[in-house]
Amino acid sequence: MAVWSGLVVVCMKATLATSLAGFFPAVALGWDPSDLNRFRGTLSCTDCNLRNANLAGADLRASNLAGSDLTDASLYYSSLIGADLADVILDRADLRGANLFYAVLPRVHFIGSDMTGANLTGADLSGADLTRADLSGSNLFAANLSGAKLSEANLGHASFRRADMSGAVVDDGQLETAFLCETIMPDGQSNDRDC
Numbered sequence: 356m357a358v359w360s361g362l363v364v365v366c367m368k369a370t371l372a373t374s375l376a377g378f379f380p381a382v383a384l385g386w387d388p389s390d391l392n393r394f395r396g397t398l399s400c401t402d403c404n405l406r407n408a409n410l411a412g413a414d415l416r417a418s419n420l421a422g423s424d425l426t427d428a429s430l431y432y433s434s435l436i437g438a439d440l441a442d443v444i445l446d447r448a449d450l451r452g453a454n455l456f457y458a459v460l461p462r463v464h465f466i467g468s469d470m471t472g473a474n475l476t477g478a479d480l481s482g483a484d485l486t487r488a489d490l491s492g493s494n495l496f497a498a499n500l501s502g503a504k505l506s507e508a509n510l511g512h513a514s515f516r517r518a519d520m521s522g523a524v525v526d527d528g529q530l531e532t533a534f535l536c537e538t539i540m541p542d543g544q545s546n547d548r549d550c
Contacts, residue, residue: 394420505529
């Protein structure tokens, strides 16, 4: 561990269940060191405090962070394929370009998060709060957004092909520039506008 300009720089080596190893740096301010050590060793840390953690570019495939607090965390271009993030708080998190392919994200708080260009193919976002999140250019192919809150979210040029948005809260005009094809809309009707 090295200290530089008042920041703690931690290098973590994560071993994946698939025996693939990932190496990622984490610069964090406000996280609980014992939670970070537990996560580092197992890629599993439920109900952990990882606020402000810098996990940019990290390989976190199949990790379990259910119930954890990652408020203001940086997960820029990180790989969270198949990760369990149920009930996680990711408010104001940087998820630009993150790969959340088939991630488990029900009831997650993404309030004010930047998810520009994120891959959310097949992700379970049921009941998630995406209020004021930036999802511009994101891929939500076959994602489950049933009951999700999307008020004031930027959905410009996001792809909702085959997504289920039944019961989702969406403001008027939010989907004008989004790609809709075989999309189940909040009212339960299918929309093929862009097929």
